[in-house]
Amino acid sequence: MVVGGELAKAANRLLEGRHGRLGASALRAALVDLYEFWLSKAAAAAGVDTAEPGVALVAVGGLGRRELVPFSDLDLVLVHNQHPGIAEIADALWYPLWDARIGLDHSVRTPGEALQVASEDLRTAMGLLDARHIAGDAELTGRLATAARDQWRRTARKRLPELAESTRQRWQRSGEIAQSAEPDLKYGRGGLRDLGVLEALAVAQLTDRPGEELRQARELLLDVRTEMRRELRRDRDVLSGVDAELVAAELGFGDRFTLARKLSGAGRAVGYAVDVALRATAEVPRGRFSRRPSRTPLDDGVVLHGNEVALARDAVPAKDPALLLRVAAASARTRTPISHGTLRTLADSAPELRTPWPPDARDSLTELLGAGEGLIDAVEALDRTGLWARLFPEWGAVRDLPPREPVHEWTVDRHLVQTAVEAAKLTTTVSRPDLLLLAALLHDIGKGREADHSELGAAISLQVARRIGLPDSDAALVSAAVRHHLLLVHTATRRDIEEPSTVARVAKTVDNDVVLLELLHALTQADSLATGPGMWTDWKAGLVANLVNRCRQVVQGKGFSPPEPLDSRRRELVASAVASGRSEVLITHDGKMATVVVAAPARTDLLAPAAGVLALHSLEVHTAVLRGHDTGRAGIFTASPKFGSLPDPALLREQFARAVAGGLALEAKLAAKERDYQPTRVSAKPKVLWFDDETSGPNTVVLELRATDRIGLLYRVAGALQSCGAEVKWAKVATLGAAVVDSFAVSPRGGKLDPAWRQRVEQAVLAAAA
Template identity: 65%
Template sequence: MTGPGLVEAANRLLDGHGARSGRSGAVALRAALVDLYEFWLHRAAAAAGVGTEGVALAAVGGLGRRELVPFSDVDLVLLHTGRRDLGGLAEAVWYPLWDSGVGVDHSVRTPDEALAVAAEDVRTAVGLLDLRHIAGDGALTARVREAVREQWRRLARRALPELASSARRRWERAGEIAQSAQPDLKHGRGGLRDVGLLDALAAAQLADRPSQEVTEARRLLLDVRTELRRNLRRDRDLLDPSQAEVVADQLGLADRFALARALSGASRAVAYAVDVALRVATRLPGTASRRVPPRTPVDDGVVLHGAEVALARGARPARDASLVLRVAAASATTSAPIAQGTLTALAESSPEPRTPWPAAARDTLTRLLGAGEGLVPAVEALDRAGLWGRLLPEWGAVRDLPPREPVHTWTVDRHLVRTCVEAARLTTTVSRPDLLLLAALLHDIGKGRDTDHSELGGRITARVAQRLGLSSRDGALLAAVVRHHLLLPHTATRRDIGERATVRRVVDTLDGDVTLLELLHALTEADARATGPGVWTAWRARLVGELVARCRALMRGEPHAAPERFTPAQRELAADAVRVGAGRARVRTVQGAPTDNAADADPAEVLTTVEFAVPRGASLLAPATGVLALNSMRVLSAVVREHGGGVVGVLTASPVFGGPPDPTLLRDQFARAVAGRLDLRARLAEKERAYAGVAATPRAAVLWFDDEAADDAVVLELRAVARIGLLHRVARALDEHGARVRWAKAAELGGGVVDSFAVSPSRGAPDAAWRARLERAVLEAALAAVPRGG
């Protein structure tokens, strides 16, 4: 059989398995590839003369483990007992593989050489644990395999530090599979390399053999990797969202979100097993001091046993439902992991807390949630042992639930825990820190269902509050925090907070409750910080803080402080535009918008305020947003006001990358755009073409809100895919249909945007017919196809 014949046969296997559905197809494909490669290698080895005594061809890696996935390299070892003609024999085996285009990692070793290399190189030692006979002298392969494993059992303890540090470096490079939008199935934390690490520790008798949960996770990771490579027809282990949709369908899962959830659960099981295995291995005799570690009491029934939290002698988990919470709180506050034996004992005998919870249990829960960074591993340990769901049965709905918005870094359950970590830093800013921590834990508990997660979360929280034994008033307050946890950020980033109607609506929604307002303010910051980097910006912090300040003032009965309509400079700019009959612009750049919180936001954030002016009757918002988009500026807000015979627009924007554009260039481009000498439509189309290859499929929806703007204006809210020039096209459509824009806000959500406009007709009232025409025009502008070049 020739090399190309092997590749052709492998390709036929891939084609033949293309129509299979479900995970059995991936398993069958791997088995078929193993059989094919073994058959071909056996034939090639026999032709090269490997069939004699003292020479053997063996496989390691994926072929050695019988886990060969498509387009994998083949790892081979040619073993011999001292023959001198091995050079030609080895080339007779390797060359056909090279000629075929199959990647080959090969070596030629005597038994002593194999053991010597394995003794010096940890990676080689771990790789040789998978040694499996292919052709030739089977007894030789068996002797080397046994010798390698025996040597590994003797030497593995000293290799533990290198194994652990190597794994941590790999995790830093590849990230966590559970939290990645493009997980690395092989190298990521909780991936196949970590499964191999567990196998190596078990082979050294430093850890138990992988559990059934880890075994199932291994198969899922392999199935996904198999289908990913079969689809791409190349060796790739990064699963991007577009391929995830295809792989999910082939494995019989509903969609890529179902696949992400399955991968999250699998990888977290593997990652936790690795943490436990490395921790247990380092405590075994020969890896640390043989002195019995001290037992230091840290709570009732809980001790710090060496570097781990454990049960005290005499602790009775079967009769003490709160013991689980005390163990977790001790772990979180000391940053010491919970001993595996303790988790096992609690899982086997700890009862569910009685309803309602006693006050001591609630206090311990508050201490746990407020522990800071130590909360994350403590909850992970309880969750993996099945104890966290026993305390909070509602957790099952969000466990490993992937986020629907790309802006989110974490799965929903991890996001809730991370929000508690962030909220713990803000407990001194509120009068009820206990309710803030509980709200952080529960604010997204309603996600994962086809309904408004805030409303559902509020109802779920009311039930949880009753079970926890909160008073009826505290339970209602906690449920209100969860129900309204998006009110402040949505209002601040999508409405004009300078309008009294906007502030009044927020105050009325909160029934004038100052405590509820302060809890929502703290939760808004914690939620944003726990969402992902760059979400809690100085701009957002300033807007939310200003909205809260205006709400407080209204709750105290103070008169509404309306923003100054025009500064002297703006009046001068408007007068100049009227005088010359052309567009005018003034640019001011603000570095790192200030907030009340010193720990706030990215200090490098750049906000640029651009003031535009045109004579009355000329278009302002469309050319202004177009010019800013042309210069890669992201518009955050716009306020348009009339003065005398002119119109002034104040737009706040930030650079998509780099710094703000040259003010002279902006002024010149705006004047030419207003005069019709700059074809913004063509220039933006050209800019969009450069990004058309990665643009998402256009989709959009329009919502209307009454009584959220002053006078006769109504609020039109466009939800669409973020695209260059979108705001310009929508503003142009509003102009063309006679809509006057009082203000506009733009909020980005990962790959999507929410653009809000307070609009009114130039004549008459905003009746149903006018709204329908305007809605059609806005949707057409948002859904316009991305221009493509020739």
């Protein structure tokens, strides 16, 4: 027989291909045959044979599945029926393998002991599903394998939470295969361990057997792992860029970039399948009297059904082009997956968004991009079902595109999404968060082609911005941000920023536009953070900030503009309110977008009551303008219902009047509403900026608040200003996705406009926005 050392030599000869190099699949089959031959001979010599019933050698793991890759441990179980000499048999089997330095994961158990361990240890339970007879009592092996599968089928549903948690913890430790520059082929999300999870769920008859797409993904992952280990001559599961070059050549992929794209696609298919399977199996009703999952409204036509985002019963996808984006935004905002059925319905029924997109679709896109970490899974769900490509046909050029630079942690498409995630944390640093988020998503969209990716990306982003309906001036800003997204970091780290000519050149490049300068500053940080660890250091941040501050001094731009004067119809409404001494309300609407004008005498507090009533009815304020006229003032609000239809105008008028008169308990009502419905938002620290304003009169200054939107935010901020004795002469509010940029021209009532007053106001406003 072949002893342990000779077994190792025989395995090496297979790896070296002395008798002809075997392909990856053939090599695995040859290794399985070699080890089975040796183990059967060794088992017979040790006393494990059919002449001695009650002892069997069983393979699990890679050998059990006939998927043995080079330098894998052997997973073996010596099963017995209380055999008195089992210790001696085990020693005779294990020691030659140890002497040959062959990795061994072994156990010696009775069938009862094996099943008991499987009932307590999830890894053992799943391992026994691969049990395959090697030597000895085949009937004993068969009984154990059958009993293990029966036990798994009986208990799998109870163990699903444990399985899901262990799977997600593994993903957290090992990262993803899809879109990763150095994927972990075994343990990463979308890897071989996940295929084992799918097989286990299928054995438990909770899901169907993996289909052809997943079978091909398994073959690719196994082939890459096999060739990598053959080339490296050691056990390794993480594929580096250097190793990928060798593996790609052996597998006939031409270069590592082609291989990386294939691997990313395979990992996405497997990862998505596992995610769907875990959700689907976790939500199967437990009995005929089980309570149905609740349906909580999230947006117009969108509900939270159980723990998935789904379509409302009255939603009509075929007549609602923006529904797709509202579903995605709700999923990203709440960090809740979209149901598979909803994705199928949208893929089959959702109409194309025509150019230009309607405003509500554009707003939902901004909300989606500003949702933070939830954006990643939402985009992946849309991408897997072809819906993301409908929104952005240009995405195909960068989908699964591996990075050319070794510092990048992700594929290009994932890097773009990750940059938007980082940009969402910086929305309060810019006056146009909507443009920042779109530029973040598109800044590398020109990669993967024979052209300067910044110039090509600028042209593509201009096309996208116009398609989604941005005005020409905004589309040009997005295009410029993409064109110059490397300007600040390259200048700050490669040029002398103390030199006036350097600063002047940057200011000229950004066309002396302070808004573009802000966008580039935030985009530079987001891009670096999304590239990989250590790419955004304090040193680099300091250099870029210094350059931006010097450019700002040159540009000297203003960050706000006061609202337009009232038109004749609204001036008449103000005159009527002054004459009657009570508030007057005018409500008009175009579809679900309502314009509410509230007029009152000059000294009446108007902003907080009106904002409170709108929030109470789940009306999302898109813009709000407060303007004075003669001895009165008017607030003009554009708002739309977050879900459902517009409230009864008569009810709104009655509640506005009560709120302005102080007869409506808005504070308590809004607090209760926030407890019941407050979507998860990305954390962006609120920021206050001050601007001197000579146009609004003496003793007046403009406060600009940049913050993350939340229920009743405008109401609380208005209350904070009032509590500090700040008279609001005019206000201009803009809600841009999940962020707001609110400007208030304020002056101290009977006080002095000094630094101490400004500090009190700023602290109160920041506390209200936190």
